[in-house]
Amino acid sequence: MKKYGVTKHAVDRAVERLGYDRGSAVGCINNLMQTAHYIGDANDHNGKTSRIFDHIKSRVRLVVIDNKVVTVYKMHEGLAPIDATPSINPNPINGLPDELKTVIKRKSGAIIVRHKRELRSLTIQLAEKNLEIAQLELNRAKARAHKIIAVIDAKITVARSEYASINEKATTIKSEIESIEKGVAAYV
Known part of the structure; x- marks a missing residue:
């Protein structure tokens, strides 16, 4: 179990915004981080990059800089209305109509299939570029x-820069697929 540092500010916000007891706030925040989903990076006004995590079940967003939780707050509520009795509807996201869930699944599935086709094409291009680089390196070894x-x-340098460009596109598509799957998992 990975332990995260928790700043005093994060403890203060957990007490203020989430209603945690000050003595158990650090442990509760660490427990939330164990099952939180990574959402993405954000830059603050000082230029520091922070990592954003969402704990979907409890609707809490956690902001982490350098493996320290710097602040926590409640996420915006879901699309469905919240019942007054939590035993009936403990998670507002589950209140989405089935038709809407079906549409979300179908559309996200189509987007993911399109991205996976593009990713497969880029993977083939990467393999071909690797083959080209290997052939050039063989020729270089034979040359006198x-x-x-x-x-x-010079040709190897160009081929490696093309490889890096294709690899960057493939990495971007992989992260898009992951974010779509995580987003859909939150609503379906």
Whole structure:
């Protein structure tokens, strides 16, 4: 179980916003972090990058900088109205109509399929680029003339930059797929 540092500010906000007891706030925040979902990164006004985590079940958002929870707050409420009796409807997201859940599943599924096709195409391009780089490196190893070695080195540099560009696109698509799946999991 990974332990996160918890700042005094986060403890103060947990007491104020979430109603936790001051003595148990650090433990409660660490428990929330164990099952929280990573949402993304955000930059604050000082230029520091913070990581945003959502604990869907309790509707709590946690902001982490350098493995320290710096603040916590309640997430905005879901689309469905909240019943006054939590035993009937403990999670407002479950109150979405079945038709809406079906539409969300269908549309997100179509988007994910489209992204996976593009990812498969990019994976093939990466493999072909790797093959091209390997062939160029083989040619470079066989070459003896300095001019030819210089030309091959230039081609290898270009091929590696193209590989990095394709790999960046593939990584972006993978993260988009993950974020779509996490977003849908919150509502369906």
